Amino acid sequence: MEVPRLSQHISTPNSPCEDMIKNLSLENIQLCERDGNKSQDSGIAEMEELPVPHNIKISNITCDSFKISWDMDPKSKDRITHYFIDLNKKENKNSNKFKHKDVPTKLVAKAVPLPMTVRGHWFLSPRTEYTVAVQTASKQVDGDYVVSEWSEIIEFCTADYSKVHLTQLMEKAEAIAGRMLKFSVFYRNQHKEYFDYIREHHESVMQPSPKDNSGSHGSPISAKLEGILFSCNTEFNTGKPPQDSPYGRYRVEIPAEKLFNPNTNLYFGDFYCMYTAYHYVILVLAPMGSPGDEFCKQRLPQLSLSDNKFLTCTQEHDGLVFHQAQDVILEVIYTDPVDLSWGNVAEIIGHQLMSLSTADAKKDPSCKTCNISVGR
Incomplete structure (x- = not known):
């Protein structure tokens, strides 16, 4: 991996990295504006003799990495010393919207055997559509480059968190879960109209629906898993569900x-906060x-029903006990x-606290408590 200095010219690095497939770092990236099909970088010359990459293939996609390969005409192939990879979020190809604003989208890599791994959580986010184009380049003795024309633009989408990533997230949640309190009911808060609709159109049976996009962007359940959302937290002093609700003044228990x-099987799905001191599991x-x-089973870590840090069901002499x-x-x-x-469905006596709603809530990507070191 080439390590160019962040300046108007791509200069000779002080300490080149020998293996492209190792993790990229901030120093591995140099911004190069791309307009049309050819590079406009100061200090970079155009040279038609260099082969243009074509038939680009993206494979082995994870939430924060992918492999890229392509075909090239043999003409002047032995003169290629570097690849320029232009990576952009699909929603706006001409802007740089990464978490670190000083991180550009142009990756400058030594010409290594293909396929080549591109990895880095500061510029790759999970479940996000990207575009990518490639140039071949030849580094000159004065430190400047001659380059080919840009390849065609390819689109791809990064993946969700894997079970490994979710296990890391779960371990962070376990660290703050606290002691366990007894509870006896699951409850769901909604407006009166919701329950009237369920009675009239679904014969009083609540039906699963796709989960919204709240929480971690990489959680594999967002917008994919169908279910019905319930709460079970209780007030510390009463042991009963709180009387306030962010979702409506009617509640089924x-x-x-x-x-x-x-x-029943129990799975861990996500851990997040919304720029507040409250954390959600x-x-x-x-x-x-x-x-x-x-x-x-295919996507989430499974939890023991009787031995986990979040929600337990144990058999005791007088029946099942829940914490x-x-x-x-x-x-x-x-x-x-x-x-x-x-x-039972009944009206609650508390307030409707809309500020506590998690509907399509966005996770705080800077929170050290509930983030892991992969794409946000």
Whole structure:
């Protein structure tokens, strides 16, 4: 990997890295504006003899890396010393919207055997569409480059967090979960019109729907997993659900054993905050063998029902006993339909606190408590 200085010219590096497939760093990147099909960099000359990359292929895509390869005409191939890779978020190819504003999109790499790995969480985000184009270049004795024309522009999308990434996120959540408190019901807050609609159009059965885009951008459940959102946190002094709600003044309370029992699998889904001191943990409850269970098995870390830091179900002499973590706000997604007749619907006496709503909430990418060192 070439390590150019950040100046108007791409200069000879002080300490080149010998292996392109190692992680990129801030010093590995030099900004080069691209207008049309040819480079306009000061100090970079155009040379038609260098082969133009074509038939670009993107493979092995993760949330913060990908492999790239291409074909080239053999003409002057032995003169190529470097590749220029122009990487841009698809929504605006001419702007630089990365987390660090001083990080440009042009990657300058030594000409190594293809495919070549591009990796770096400061300029690659999960589940994000990008465009990429490539030039070949030949470094001259004076430090300047001659370059080919730009290749065609290719589009691709990065992946979600893997189970490995989610396990790292889960471990950070475990560190702040706090002691466990008893609870007895799962509850869902909505407006009266919601429950009237369920009774009239769905025979009083709440149906799963796709999860919104709140939380970590890389969470594989966002906009993909279908379920019904419940809460289970209780007030410390009463042991009962809070009387305030961000989602509406009506609440259905379902006995915990109806949704959480030995026939249910439990998964960790996400950990995030919204620029506040509150941290949220998303868990998934999926009846064994259900479509939601199959979805989660492939993508999410599974938790022991009786031994985890967030939500437990244990068998005691008088039946099932349930506990939830005190110091995080739990959002529990149940992946099957739920009949209102399993519980009770009633109006709460507290306030509707809209400021606490997590609907499509964006995660704070700078929080050290709930972020991991991969694409945000």
